[in-house]
Amino acid sequence: MCRLVAITSKDYISPMENIIALETMKEGHDGSGMGLIMKNLGGEFEEMKGYPILSGICSRDGIHDLDEYMDKLGFQLRYTWTPTIRLTRGVERRDYYFARVYDYPDEYKDRPFEEKEDLLLRTRIALRRMGEEDESIIVFSFYPDVITLKEVGDPLQLSEFFGLDKSSLKAKIIFAQGRQNTNYAINLYACHPFFIQGYGSMTNGENTAFVPIREFLMSRGFPGYIGYNSDSEVFTHILHYICKILGYPLTYYKDIITPLKTSEIDGRPDSEVVRLLKVTLRPLCIDGPNCVIGFTPDGTCFMVQDSKKLRPGVVGGVKGKYGLMSEECGLDSAIPHRDRGLDIFPMKYDMVIVRPEAEEVVLWNQLQG
């Protein structure tokens, strides 16, 4: 089972906090990968919040193809961040790791953000397809104020490899996953957290309803619903579909992935809507043992459990800094000076929501709505 560490803070923090927290859960991940998403970036990226950042890995040939393609589209490279690689045992180095800040093509500069988002998504997918066969181009995200790093290896070793301990890379929301590879081949695209158009999530557990959910998402006609090297990628796409495509408030994510029984719905003030959604979005019901931790574009973070609460998960912290983690030892590592009595272990009906800037924690109960 993968181990998950998400920290949301009003101040910029280093990803090392997440990695050290992951290290406390080391027995739970096998070094088959680590994923890191940083959102609301600080350091050198603080001044470039409006510009999209392309995160990925390229071979020598791949970076050439990538440059050519981006030039052709009219993206102008403004800044490039590359990690200071320190060769580390157990980590196989690839040619070129990067987070590149681009300026939009001229014809897009004054367009609404939705159109820019659409362009970014299409560009990312095109790049992914260009390099998919020979792994010459691997791109994880292309979005403003978000950087994604993924590689195969142990999280602590990877932090050394990427030089994160010495890096100035900082962010207010950082999601990290230590991967325990289970049923799919080791593939960087299978590594959590997953990201699409401002929405991100990571999960532990198996998604037993993966195939019907994948078929449902892929048949929505939205170009971004592809990939699915991991059965957990659908959790991110469901979030995106519910909140962005359909425009529903975040709490309905819980109602849709773990629908209430018909008799339980009667107690909800919005029972009519919940009943309709349960029927209409039946294929999006998750059924496996899963704890999902995610974020939305405004910086809200949340944790939900499957309908039987079969996976661990805890949320705790102090005002201005909260951790959402798969195990409490990680929370003890990241935020030791908190009142442990206030830690929240969400149960099957709960959705824990941490407001942007880690302002407050809300425990939303599905039965009462």
Place this chain on the structure above:
Amino acid sequence: MEPATRLDHNHELTLKDFPYIIRWRDDRCKRCGRCTAVCPMFSIEPSVIVRRIVHSEAPIPEPKAVRQVISVVKQSTDINRYCTGCGTCTLVCPNEAIEPEYNPQHKFLFHKNRGGYPYRRGGRRNDPRLSTLDRLKFTRISMLTDPALDAGRHEFRIRTYLGRILPAEELPLKFVNGKLEVDKTSGKFIPPVREIYPVMIGSMSVGALSPTMWEGLAMGVTYLNEVEGMPVVMCSGEGGMPQRLLKSRFIKYFIPQIASGYFGWDEIVRTIPHMVEDPCAIEIKYGQGAKPGDGGLLMAHKVLKLIAEIRGVPMGVDLPSPPTHQTKYSIEESVAKMIQSMYMAWGFRVPVYPKISGTRTARAVLNNLVRNPYAAALSIDGEDGGTGAAYNVSMDKMGHPIASNIRECYLDLVRQGKQNELPLIAAGGVGKTGNLAANAAALFMLGASAVAIGKYIMQAAAGCFGDEYNRCNICNIGKCPRGITTQDPKLYRRLDPDKVAERVVEVFKAVDVELKKIFAPMGRSTELPIGMSDGISADDPAIAERLQISYAC
């Protein structure tokens, strides 16, 4: 001169030509006559023969040849009185002296067309081979990386939906104070959707079934709903329903069927103003898996008083339903007129769906229904379905197996992104070999939202003798030895409706446990695993390829 054929019986059939040969034991038979009295086909009769035996009564052997006239039970070689193998004789014999034995070398079909009339019968396709459904197994078992669920301890919701489901993009919702509300001012029609148990009892009419059988099924279904909390529903079949049921609150557990003969619908329509509840749904029958493209027929001798009243016809006349709905000349007509008029009859509160027989053209039908916002589901009845009366050739040689038909329809819906909008109901051979839960679960994973059963429940609840070796299968002549498909009071009184109802309840409770035993190790419990095709494998590569599932050996 007398022809030799009269003397040597050359134009008669031999017992070896018959599918079942009666094995009668002289030494065990006490000549009570029960077997000959109950035989529905008069295949056996009491007879006398002269026998020469060697006999000795003295203290030392003094053998003498003696001629004896003795009574025996004799099997007829008249093709019209063939033994169906039903075994009622065995059932009533107090001394285990008689039983029919299957004769695999029989030549029955060569001869069962006397008078130029093809062989007609009831029952099912005479094909004892394993169906595709029985060649599928559940291979995605949750092990270690994801804990399997506990069928006994965890909560399972084995439910499905019957009704047209709006896509999320079309739901009339609006924001009010950060919450969603249904926008009542939008004028958008939200079709009715029922939450039901995913195993339904398929369409079998009052008329095809005896009053005791139908009543037993109806009582069982009502008990399951009212007492066990299992929303099992049952379709009426063509021919209406008893007025008392139509006007009761229990009508919500039933699906009245309208078919091409429209039998019983005058009575139903007249009852609508007096109904206190809406029916679960309305099924429009366009086809039947057992006899695709062929109409129905309730023979005159089944049309007794009760049936005549329910169907609104005179007693004692043949009731043929045409192969197609005569007033409809195209699917557009069928969909536009038939479905919408039925919706209108109940104020758009009752889902209306068509039932077709399995066919290679099912996808064409499906795509027409997808474009109609009122079609509430599509029921597809595969070739292994049963019937009360049909031509043997229709039953044995016409039709399409349900597995690939459902799969290709489901995948077609997936390609259009409408897999949750139009539920597919699969029927025809579900539980053919007794594996009801496994067959049903396999069909869900291939894409069905629900399954319907007929023969299975007749066998399990009332002990129907029929099988794929043409045993019994005389539902058409009103002489059902179990009293299931007859209108003869002497026969249907054999069947106790309370016992049928009890068995219906037992069957569904057992199926529920078995479904949990399948779903739990696969990690599914909250919603029915519709389309979870990674969960099943076929034991044959060609089947796996056709169904787009994995092959396991």
